[in-house]
Each structure stands twice: as structure tokens, then as C-alpha cells.
Amino acid sequence: MSRTPSQARVLGGTVVAVVSSVLPAFLVGALSVELRDSLGYDESAAGLLLASFFGAGALSSVFMGRISERVGSLLFLRWAALLTLLVQLGIALLVQSYTALLVGLLVAGLVNAIAQPAANVAVARHVAVSRQGLALAIKQSAMPAASLIAGASLSALVTAYGWQVGFGVGVVVAATALVVLPARAPEITFNGRGRPAEEADERDAPLRALVMLSVAVGLGAAAGVGLVGFLAESAAGAGLAPEVVGPLYACGSALTIVVRLVAGRSADRRPRSSIGVVVTMLGLGAASFLVLAIPAGWAQIAGAPLAFGAAWGWPGLFNLSVIRTNPVAPGRATGVTQTGTYVGAIVGPLLFGMLIDVWSYSAAWIAAAALAWGSALAMLYSRAIIRRARATGEMPSAPAHLPRPAAG
Incomplete structure (x- = not known):
């Protein structure tokens, strides 16, 4: 009989998974100078990259939120981490044009739409009600923290090895999420009993x-x-x-x-x-x-x-x-x-x-x-x-x- 994973492990894996899912957008912003020089696009095209990421999320977020209830939040987060790993690996190894990068950001936006509602469900189902405020604060704080750390630490690596190393770091973050996240755990509702989403x-x-x-x-x-x-x-x-x-x-x-x-x-x-x-x-x-x-x-x-x-x-x-x-x-x-x-x-x-x-x-x-x-x-x-x-x-x-x- 498998043990129920600790709240700390669930929260830690959830935070890393969310960070990995938003890193493609952060990296496109943080590495904009290097990417523009390498792939030859202007500032308006850079804006379209970010718009494509968030636009894909906007179109799919409601659907993904419903699916996360049925599939299970932790399993859905693992899918998001795996897909994010593949997307960032593909960008690092295969992207040689602006069009290819745009497609990568579109897919990354869809993956982020998987991760965000699934992360909220994970907190609601696997973290004690009296700790959910702090848990969600940690989740929301992880993203600006990741942006600060990325901006401070990636510049030297990118200067030495090229913009691809930034997405390589994203691959490592996504792999970490896969390791930390539990494969599955019982989904518990607010009142402690399992109830289907249709009763919402x-x-x-x-x-x-x-x-x-x-x-x-x-x-x-x-x-x-x-x-x-x-x-x-x-x-x-x-x-x-x-x-x-x-x-x-x-x-x-x-x-x-x-x-x-x-x-x-x-x-x-x-x-x-x-x-x-x-x-x-x-x-x-x-x-x-x-x-x-x-x-x-x-x-x-x-x-x-x-x-x-x-x-x-x-x-x-x-x-x-x-x-x-x-x-x-x-x-x-x-x-x-x-x-x-x-x-x-x-x-x-x-x-x-x-x-x-x-x-x-x-x-x-x-x-x-x-x-x-x-x-x-x-x-x-x-x-x-x-x-x-x-x-x-x-x-x-x-x-x-x-x-x-x-x-x-």
C-alpha cells in the first residue's frame, strides 16, 4: 500500500511544475536581445511571441480546468512538466527561425494552461485548508522569484554558450518537477469527501x-x-x-x-x-x-x-x-x-x-x-x-x- 505524499512534497512539486511551465515566456523576454540577433526579428515580432503564449492559454484554460478535475491534479501536473520539458528541449535543439520559435511558444502556452488550474486544484485537494493561503502565496511568488533568479544567473551562461542554454536550464527545471511530483494521491474535497465536478x-x-x-x-x-x-x-x-x-x-x-x-x-x-x-x-x-x-x-x-x-x-x-x-x-x-x-x-x-x-x-x-x-x-x-x-x-x-x- 503506497503512502500518501506529504503536503510539502505536493506543494514543492507543484511550485516547480508551475515555474517550468511559465519559463518559456520568461526566457523569451530575458533573452530577447540574443534571440533577436540570432533569429532576426524585431520588437513587434517579440511582442507577438508573448501574445501567442498567453493567447493559447486564454483559449484553452477553461477546458483544461475541467479536465484537471477529472484526470487528477498531480497526474495533470506531471503531464504539463513532461510536455514543458519536450517543448524547451525542442526549442534549444531545433529552433533556427522565428516561425519555429513562435510555434514553440504556442505549444508552451497550451501547456501552461494545463499547469495553472491543475496547480490550484493540487493546493485545494492536497494542502490543509488552513495552509492554503500560504501555499498559494508560495506558488504565486515562485514565478517572480524565478524571473529574478533567471535574469541574474543566466546572463553569464548565455554570453558564453548562446541563448539555447537558457532553455536547457528550463529542461532541468521541468525534469526536477517530474522527480518531485508524486505520481498520484487521493483527491480530497473541501469537506473531506470525494465529490465529482458535476456537482459544482x-x-x-x-x-x-x-x-x-x-x-x-x-x-x-x-x-x-x-x-x-x-x-x-x-x-x-x-x-x-x-x-x-x-x-x-x-x-x-x-x-x-x-x-x-x-x-x-x-x-x-x-x-x-x-x-x-x-x-x-x-x-x-x-x-x-x-x-x-x-x-x-x-x-x-x-x-x-x-x-x-x-x-x-x-x-x-x-x-x-x-x-x-x-x-x-x-x-x-x-x-x-x-x-x-x-x-x-x-x-x-x-x-x-x-x-x-x-x-x-x-x-x-x-x-x-x-x-x-x-x-x-x-x-x-x-x-x-x-x-x-x-x-x-x-x-x-x-x-x-x-x-x-x-x-x-
Whole structure:
């Protein structure tokens, strides 16, 4: 009789699998100079690469979320890790043209759509309810952490051996996920009994609430991805020297990680949805964007930490809220909301770039503030839908307390 894998092993494998699935997009961004020189494409074509990655995810996320419920989250994550390994190995060994790289990113985007909802289901099914906030915070923090580490450590290797070594590192990460992830384990629902996903409509949030949450997270993601993509250039344009811009960006990214972890651990002490906290963070983020709209160095230094911490520190709390209000079929629910994240990741950089080209960085940051406020309002509306559903008996009432952590 096989032993049930520990929560630490499940979480560790889940985090590594998610990191491996998003690394192709990070690597295309981090290695953009080397890739453009080698394959001969321009900046607009580089944007199409990332759009193809997130676009493929947006088109398949809902379907993959449903499948992850039926197949089993850990097995689905293992499939994602294996496919990611093959995709990155193929890019490293076979890609010699822009078209081939574009196809590789399309496939990688589909694989990421497998990994993201499956990872959320893995946390919901295999991590104690009273630890899920921190678990999701670690999952969401792994991605910016991987980006920081990749940017710092790959430059020397790529300079010496070429851009292919970056995707070689991605192969190693995916292989690590395959080793760490358990082959399978019992899928346990919120109330401790196995229940099929088809029962979701009896217990989970109504579809109209999920659609509104998808809109909300899309607006918030558009603002957050714009922040990550354009803060450095905005700060440089405001007169800050490169030796200031680099540490400012690194400190902001590190603060994002810290806020996600602290907020996740704090949410574990509260049984109810954290949407209200997310709304507050988005409101503070909107204010920080208005500070960044001031074209002065001091404004960039003052606004950047708050922007990274508030405007981009909420995704873990958001996913926790979705899982708590959809205990029977979290894969289906997060598959719907993840679609909004993908769309926001596509639209945000395109909107920022257009506003900067036509007007200025100030216009882009004002638009980011509007996106953050729109996201907050959409989340408040979705919360009202859920509260109405509970009041009418369409959903059960929220738990009064969380169970104590299970051993392991």
C-alpha cells in the first residue's frame, strides 16, 4: 500500500511544475536581445511571441480546468512538466527561425494552461485548508522569484554558450518537477469527501460570479503586467540613472514576493473570502500608479514600492478566494478566472505601448490606475453576486472557522 505524499512534497512539486511551465515566456523576454540577433526579428515580432503564449492559454484554460478535475491534479501536473520539458528541449535543439520559435511558444502556452488550474486544484485537494493561503502565496511568488533568479544567473551562461542554454536550464527545471511530483494521491474535497465536478453547480459560486471575477482579474492583470514591463523604462525616462533603476526594479519585485507571502499567511487565519483585501490593495495600487504618472525621479522612487506591493501583490489572495468559494470544482473555477489573467497579460503591454507611443508614460500610468479601479469595482460586484447566492440558498454559507492543519 503506497503512502500518501506529504503536503510539502505536493506543494514543492507543484511550485516547480508551475515555474517550468511559465519559463518559456520568461526566457523569451530575458533573452530577447540574443534571440533577436540570432533569429532576426524585431520588437513587434517579440511582442507577438508573448501574445501567442498567453493567447493559447486564454483559449484553452477553461477546458483544461475541467479536465484537471477529472484526470487528477498531480497526474495533470506531471503531464504539463513532461510536455514543458519536450517543448524547451525542442526549442534549444531545433529552433533556427522565428516561425519555429513562435510555434514553440504556442505549444508552451497550451501547456501552461494545463499547469495553472491543475496547480490550484493540487493546493485545494492536497494542502490543509488552513495552509492554503500560504501555499498559494508560495506558488504565486515562485514565478517572480524565478524571473529574478533567471535574469541574474543566466546572463553569464548565455554570453558564453548562446541563448539555447537558457532553455536547457528550463529542461532541468521541468525534469526536477517530474522527480518531485508524486505520481498520484487521493483527491480530497473541501469537506473531506470525494465529490465529482458535476456537482459544482450545487455548491460552488454561480457562473455569472466567475465571469465577473474573470473580468476583474483581467483588468488587474493588465495593470500589473504593464507595471512589470514598463516601470524600468518609465523610471529611466524620468531621469533616474541605470544604477538606480536596476535596484529599484529588483527591490520592487522582491517586495511583491514578500507581500504575497505575508498576505497569504494572514489569510490562513481568516475563514472568509479575501476579496475585500484584494479590493483595498487594488485601490492602493491605483493611487501608486497616479504617483508614477508624475514624470519625476522622486515620484518613480516613491511610487514603485507601493505599486509592486499593492497593485501586484494580490494574485495569491485572489486565487484563494476563488478556491474557497468553489470547493467542489476549483479547477473549473480557476480555469475560468485564469482566462481573464491571460487576456490581461496580452492586452496590458499592448495598451501601455500604444499610450506611450501616442502620448506619454504619464498617460499609460493614468490608464493603469483606471484599470486597477475597474478591477476593484468588478470584484466588489462579483462579491455581491456571491453574497446574494448565499442569501437565497444557491450556495452554502461561508464557514465560521477553518479546520486545524493536518499533519504532514
